[in-house]
Amino acid sequence: MSRLIKKCNDFGAGGVSVAIGELADGLRVDLDKVPKKYAGLDGTELAISESQERMAVVVDPGDVDAFLGYAAEENLEAVAVATVTEEPRLVLNWRGKDIVNLKRAFLDTNGAHQETEVKVEIPDEKENYFKRYALEKVGEQAEAGDIRGAWLTLLDDLNVCSQKGLVEMFDSSIGAASVLMPYGGQYQLTETQAMVAKLPVLKGRTDTVTMMSYGFDPYLSSWSPYHGAIYAVVESMAKIVANGGDYSKIRFTFQEYFRRMTEDPARWSQPFAALLGAYDAQIGFGLPSIGGKDSMSGTFNDIDVPPTLVSFAVDIAKYGDIVTPELKTPGNKLVRFAIEKDDFDIPMYEAVMDLYDAVHQLMQEKAIVSAYALDAKGAAAALAKMAFGNRLGVTVEADVDARELFCNGLGDLLVEMPEEKLALLKEREIAYRLVGTVTAEPVLRAGQTQIALEEALNAWTTRLEKVFPTRAAAGKEPVESREYRTEQVYVCRHKVARPxxxxxxxxxxxxxxxxxxxxxxxxxxxxxxxxxxxxxxxxxxxxxxxxxxxxxxxxxxxxxxxxxxxxxxxxxxxxxxxxxxxxxxxxxxxxxxxxxxxxxxxxxxxxxxxxxxxxxxxxxxxxxxxxxxxxxxxxxxxxxxxxxxxxxxxxxxxxxxxxxxxxxxxxxxxxxxxxxxxxxxxxxxxxxxxxxxxxxxxxxxxxxxxxxxxxxxxxxxxxxxxxxxxxxxxxxxxxxxxxxxxxxxxxxxxxxxxxxxxxxxx
Structure with missing residues (x-):
């Protein structure tokens, strides 16, 4: 059936006029044939009403009957509603009258030509997001030497805490192709940073997987939309690399959402700066964005959305390449790879690519057994999340101070390596920082601070428990398990060679x-x-x-x-x-x-x-x-x-x-x-x-x-x-x-x- 389809588009907010109107230069659409949920819709409503959960496809005229037959077999309602025409015009007909008849050349202009002046606002160096703690309270506790308080406060933060009760509402295993489940480890408590799924094939087998991750920090973007867009790209790349992907194969798609634009040149600063940042990152990495979606309507009265450019990174790999994030073995070492930045906190693109390529090579050689991409919250959150899945512990190196644990780490990677593999880093002159050691005892240790993993888990899981609960009953009483063993198993009397x-x-x-x-x-x-x-x-x-x-x-x-x-x-x-x-x-x-x-x-x-x-x-x-x-x-x-x-x-x-x-x-x-x-x-x-x-x-x-x-x-x-x-x-x-x-x-x-x-x- 799929071989009959020449083009396909999903219906969305634009309804028939957009979903069908985008499929060919010349189209004649019969609105009277469009299936309706509700009677009484006029031509305009039929043309522009949102109609989700529908698809529009283009097939050869000779294949229409065959396609409709296949659809009927699948119990799908399918109707021929439009014809592709040689003349490049979009014509919508309702009750025998053409209610829309527009040249494709006009539609391709997106309407009237517009220009505007833009006044770009420069971020305030005093508020530099890279030179302060992402969470003010965590910073205060860390600077005061209260590592325990800072770590637990960090895990309790809304942008760090567990969202397991929300994630579990969505089917994560349909298709028998999910290489990574949302939470992993023996106790399913280490959250994954990327979607990894085998390529679906109807027949046969495949070892090809697709990968997708995202990057976005609204606080960074609020300080500087330019930096926010760059690091959205970097963060999405880092998550792919942390899961075993090859950065050089990545393609991006961007989702943008900004405040409503006016004639005020300063209102255009945010999207202009963000798009410049995303463009700079694409040029710097030599990796393109192949799609995206934007909205400029994020204003209600005097309330504006944060300047938003979310980068989604998409990659392909083999399932043998994939590295999972939960800590694996006591005695292994925890190593941090930091990306290089210039004086303006812009990534040194060539150096970042060299680092990500080196990490990928180490993963190919199985020298790295788990990894996590850091964000603005720093290494402490990553260490805990990596430890939760198998209920292992971490002992932080004595020379790692509070700032290193909690400072901004966007683009950096934290990896677990067998101790004997550290020699590879010196041989290949890869700059690294030894952060700690994996321990069998479920305790997070940093200097004189000791936090039982159970206490850290409680801080991480409690914050959203009332909103998105993971349990409804507190009882844990044992249940009798009575095994039944018999030699009297039913035997088939009607054998066949192949059932x-x-x-x-x-x-x-x-x-x-x-x-x-x-x-x-x-x-x-x-x-x-x-x-x-x-x-x-x-x-x-x-x-x-x-x-x-x-x-x-x-x-x-x-x-x-x-x-x-x-x-x-x-x-x-x-x-x-x-x-x-x-x-x-x-x-x-x-x-x-x-x-x-x-x-x-x-x-x-x-x-x-x-x-x-x-x-x-x-x-x-x-x-x-x-x-x-x-x-x-x-x-x-x-x-x-x-x-x-x-x-x-x-x-x-x-x-x-x-x-x-x-x-x-x-x-x-x-x-x-x-x-x-x-x-x-x-x-x-x-x-x-x-x-x-x-x-x-x-x-x-x-x-x-x-x-x-x-x-x-x-x-x-x-x-x-x-x-x-x-x-x-x-x-x-x-x-x-x-x-x-x-x-x-x-x-x-x-x-x-x-x-x-x-x-x-x-």
Missing amino acids: TVFIPVFPGTNCEYDSAKAFERAGADVVTRVFRNQSASDIRESVEVFEQAIGQAQIIMFPGGFSAGDEPDGSAKFFATAFQNARLKEAVTKLLEERDGLALGICNGFQALIKLGLVPYGQILGQKEDSPTLTFNTINRHISKMVYTRVVTNKSPWLQGAELGATYCNPASHGEGRFVAPREWIDRLFANGQVATQYADPQGNVSMDEEYNINGSYAAIEGITSPDGRVLGKMAHSERRDTAVAMNIYGEQDLKIFESGVRYFL
């Missing part, structure tokens, strides 16, 4: 590709079909297609996602409603009872199995008043993070490749994953070996600690099976696993669920 898996796709499903790849890697054939519901005939045809697909399959897999948006009746309602259809119910029953088939449901799919009754009953019976169910997480929001689960039964064919009693790590991403059931049901499930997995800590300890039992599930239950084990439902996404995925997470990720399911039929 077929049917994956139904509903509006809102988003894990079908990950699930299909997991089964294909395991040796199965996979059939996915989309349930179409745009008309009554679509629904009838979909039931027929699903019935036929189930009849030809050995396994049915309900994938994750948000079927029908999970509103208003809760999760997986679309799945459950469709499979209550008599024909589909009969097809599933035959699969399980006559052909020894298997069923698997993950996340939204687990919710579907629960609603249908396939777990815990093994049949489509629906739910009873006392049936186990899945409800809202105790924290009452979506949670996306890696979870550890302990395997507590070997009864299920799905778990034959997993080790009973072992702990595995998989991503979770859900808002309604809390397993709830009466005590009688929980006891019955354990007694019958139907509790498949329980949430646990990395060591396999099961409890109600919400850090690990992330949704507050009763008895910490993460997955259950049907009575004979052939139907398995679980919340954590075992399908979101692949080579180099979640590299900064510790623990075995492969439960071998998919391999076990395939092997059952062989």
Whole structure:
């Protein structure tokens, strides 16, 4: 389908006139054909109204029917609304009349030619951002010799403190391609500075990753928009380098936001200076910006936004190049590389490039095992954040003073190196500063100051806990974990050389590709079909297609996602409603009872199995008043993070490749994953070996600690099976696993669920 598309544009604030109007020089748009959410819109409203979540594509006239056919297969509403014309004019027609008819040459001028005078304001040297502490209180404490107070104050600052409760609201593992999770280390507490993801490929494998980071300091930009833009570029580069990227491959995109312009020449100072700074950095580094977006409307009455130019750096690499930021090994040394600046605090571009290139080479040689790009808050914040992930400690060198710990470090890099590798720095004449040593004891030490890592963590995590909570319950009481071992595992009587898996796709499903790849890697054939519901005939045809697909399959897999948006009746309602259809119910029953088939449901799919009754009953019976169910997480929001689960039964064919009693790590991403059931049901499930997995800590300890039992599930239950084990439902996404995925997470990720399911039929 993608090969048919010649051009593509997303709809935004400009609506039809912009999204379609940008696709070709000559266009004739029929506004009457544009799909509408609301009746009564006139031509002007149709032309310029914001219409998110839509795309406009250009296809060859001969491919229109084929494209519309593919869209229908995917249950997408697609309509031909415009024609590309030879004459370079944009024509919008509504109700038989041309309401817009403009020359492309005029549109390309962006309207009337304008000029203005600019008065550039020079930053005040007395307020030089590079010669003072970024946080005034931290500076006062540091200068007074209160290193402990300064460090804890720094970690508590809004621009330094943990945002984990906010970050966890967004799915960070979809696509099974996230090389770095947002927080890494065994305890998932070292925040990453760059997005790194494998290049998505529909078939085959790839070792290519894309990287993206950003740089911006509003306080620096408020002092000097020129310096602010330069160091936005530098900071975005430094983060890429710290994660293993090659600076020379970087391309930028800038996001700009400034106060509203007037006829006052001084009002133009900020964007003019910022753009000059960004231009200077691009020329200095020889790296271009390939895109961007700007706004000049950041004023409300007499309130202006800070002068804002955010630099996003984009790079490509191999996943073997990637360096994760959490500290690795006690005894390793912590080294700081500082960038050179001129008398005006402008980076010495050639020297910066030489440094970043040297660091990249050291990373290629595995001489650097973790790294962090510093910002204006200095080295102290980076040292703590790097230590949190694996709960290691740091002892700062005796000759490192308070100013070095807390002074501006924009563009500098802090790296962890094995002690024996330090000789490379001397051999290659790379200037460096030895900052400290990694310790096994979880303590931050600087001179006579000692801060227990737990105290530092408390300072770092408390500030936003009431706004973006990470836990709703304080309880951490242990939970009984009863292992069930049996030799009586269900044996398939209908063997096949290569089983077929049917994956139904509903509006809102988003894990079908990950699930299909997991089964294909395991040796199965996979059939996915989309349930179409745009008309009554679509629904009838979909039931027929699903019935036929189930009849030809050995396994049915309900994938994750948000079927029908999970509103208003809760999760997986679309799945459950469709499979209550008599024909589909009969097809599933035959699969399980006559052909020894298997069923698997993950996340939204687990919710579907629960609603249908396939777990815990093994049949489509629906739910009873006392049936186990899945409800809202105790924290009452979506949670996306890696979870550890302990395997507590070997009864299920799905778990034959997993080790009973072992702990595995998989991503979770859900808002309604809390397993709830009466005590009688929980006891019955354990007694019958139907509790498949329980949430646990990395060591396999099961409890109600919400850090690990992330949704507050009763008895910490993460997955259950049907009575004979052939139907398995679980919340954590075992399908979101692949080579180099979640590299900064510790623990075995492969439960071998998919391999076990395939092997059952062989």
